[in-house]
Amino acid sequence: MGLHTLRLATVPLTFTTSRLFLNPSPTLAFFSRHVQPRKPSFLLRAFSNSTAVQDTPLTQTSSDSSAARTQWKAAIDFKWIRDNKEAVEINIKNRNSNADLEAVLQLYENMVTLQKEVEGIREERNNVAKKMKGKLEPSERERLVEEGKNLKESLVTLEEDLMKLQDELQHVARSIPNMTHPDVPVGGEDSSAIRNEVGSPREFSFPIKDHLQLGKDLDLMDFDSAAEVSGSKFFYLKNEAVLLEMALLNWTLSEVMNKGFTPLTTPEIVRSSIVEKCGFQPRGDNTQVYSIDGTDQCLIGTAEIPVGGIHMDSILLESALPLKYIAFSHCFRTEAGAAGAAAKGLYRVHQFSKAEMFVLCRPEDSESFHNELIQIEEDLFTSLGLHFKTLDMATADLGAPAYRKFDIEAWMPGLGRFGEISSASNCTDYQSRRLGIRFRPSEPLQTGSKKGKANLPSTKFVHTLNATACAVPRMMVCLLENYQQEDGSVVVPETLRPFMGGIEVIKPKLR
């Protein structure tokens, strides 16, 4: 498939199959057709025996996120990285990442060496134990007891070192970005390629207003009160703007559900480990993430996070794939570091409503679903009569999880520029390796109830994709600014009218 993603080392077969019951296919929903191991997988330390041969550590998440140190482990394929060192190095450079590949490889080699050493000592110890089973001279037995004791002591020390090394490796390796689709233009923002362009900027025969002015004149938003009550970049929507938000969401949901997506609402408070596993940074000076005081929880910046988490630490049936969700949530962002004209009005705010698409699929299908997602976005924005262009974002503009990202930028006449209104990313197995979302290919599937470990095909990581269906405030910027009329009113696009009680025009209320 040409998807040069960080591939998986052999997956442990320790997952028991007793819980692999099958649900018949539901009509509406594809949910609940997956298996979630009650307590995710193995203990961190269980690996050294069973996986010594592959010399790749199983990096399963340990269960509760209450642990003190590294709370979870990404199943990063270090062997693949080592064997594709040059490609990874170039990728890191192209993506303007500060990941330290050398350190990762060094730590990995150290770990492998240490692992071998541990194995060696463990073997010696077994040999000693074996020898002690027979009849022995007391002096010889004493010698062996002493030897066994020494070996055990060094084993304890080395295993501790190994744990530390693995933690460090995890820490350093997590900053390695996903690999990149070969068609993605290499370079900074200016290098992004236009994939598609729809419509043309509307020509106005009168002096136009920006959405802030329109919002004020039409009594649709209140930033001033929100600044007192909450802080800057918060807002109240009022009057028809509330109905417009509802209409946008209802219409989007119904359009996207028509394409076979399952609707969801999600928790907006999540454990910070889930945020990390999705590839976001919940801490640090420049974090976009609001944290809850006194807990390990955060507010979500996008529904991608809780939807990504639904199938965490589970093995899906291949027949259940693809899973296509359209999730509605409020999103919260600190917008640390954001300033300037681009931050004006509704364009950049701390809290907003969004409908987000999310797909989990087989690796071989993710590219076609990526194209489906961008097509859905383009269809939606075309129906609303927007002028926009679709960009294949250049390497330096990709977040670490994205293998490829298509942005849509729409014309905002009041702001006098194009502004991003949506983004569709193929994250391949970057997130699923962190979230622990696998599927079991269905080919030689056994009759079911038997606990036949050996007969089951080995699991693979799913690919995940996410795409904005409707980020309400930016859509409002577009709609208000593009559909304003000389008398100060704003026309509601045809498609939305049935969803807002038939209202066709938002008229000035004073006079």
Next chain:
Amino acid sequence: MGLHTLRLAAVPMTFSAFTSRLFLKPLPPKTLQTLTLVSRHVRPGKPFLVRAFSASAAVQGIPPTQASDSSAARPQWKASIDFKWIRDNKEAVEINIKNRNSNADLGGVIELYENMVNLQKEVEGIREERNNVAKKMKGKLEPSERERLVEEGKSLKESLVTLEEDLVKLQDELQQVARSIPNMTHPDVPIGGEDSSAIRKEVGSPREFTFPIKDHLQLGKDLDLIDFDSASEVSGSKFFYLKNEAVLLEMALLNWTLSEVMKKGFTPLTTPEIVRSSIVEKCGFQPRGDNTQVYSIDGTDQCLIGTAEIPVGGIHMDSILLESALPLKYIAFSHCFRTEAGAAGAATKGLYRVHQFSKAEMFILCRPEDSETFHHELIQIEEDLFTSLGLHFKTLDMATADLGAPAYRKFDIEAWMPGLGRYGEISSASNCTDYQSRRLGIRYRPSEPLQTGSKKGKASLPATKFVHTLNATACAVPRMMVCLLENYQQEDGSVVIPEPLRPFMGGIGLIKPKLR
């Protein structure tokens, strides 16, 4: 009007400094009858400093207690509590505190207040002496006499500084202690604990089932509508995902509620869900402490809202509304977040008690003489909504011990939840009279002798009064879902959608099991 609320002392006329900003907007015509009514208020730019009061307010003995910016270290804002009224109605306040099972320390409040008044007088006395000294020094004087006066002035100034510091401390302490005094209570409210609450009304009767029924959790599982298990991994217990038709049902409930309530002249709103913690306090909630219901944001003074009442109450904070702009009636949609600290047991099952939910909340700001009428209007709207959905419910006039500090009177509606086998609260309508407006600083200026407008005539403006605020649940989605799923289940496991909601969920009339 018989509303024995904590009334306002004379409002400091220092507000007049802001009358220049009291521009009037032309009133909108009734063309857009449902929408509007907002934005017709005036907000003073920056209220006064906390300490600016001692000179001007000395005569009235009550400090004007405007909130300064919420960045200060000590009490960040001051509630305009009418201490004089409390002192003059000591017995009534005492009985009220007892009836409401409050632990407010009235003796402490009154003592602190008396101390403060005395100290205030002392400060005034010294200030007068100091003025006298200054006056004396204006004439020609013996050098020795002048020296004596300089010395006297200096020591007066020193004691003034000390006493003023003491005064500020005393006032802070008074605020601290006095804030726990609950609102007064409507005379018709039954006195006692939960069991004393009086049934105002009862609608419908429990549905009789001819088959073994499920609770909403089982229905949610069987119909693939709710996922608590994944949510507990991703977020923690008592979080949930809604799926499939449940998402559409939430949308339908909110859309239908919004459209019904807008017909009654309410202005729709969406609100910030992160607010400064001072706003939470001003609305009468406790944002901190072990048993707080409020999630706080790390590293800021912000919290998540537990109800849209908070941000809506805050919209007109520190402002003077025009009487003609009242009543302001809002229907606000928000997500609500609650820690539910201390909640446990069967009552917390499934969707009944959760950390995050969607809610449409009504909120009214009105003249004091109108709040009782609007309280009845609010409960009527609630009853009409729930009747349209075919629910069996009763309306309760909540007893004194069951009222939160801000409420003067509270009507709860409890609906029958057959799966849970009990009645459960689905809404609550409270008249908070001026409890919140005294903290939020929301006043209005009676319109009678209103001047021609542009003149900065201080004296001719009528004194401002505090508005009354009321809040009432229009639709708390998860509890409505409990009712709808459990009441409308059928023998084959499907759930019927009530008629009024169908147009709002694409015509879906039935939620069918998806398996088989």
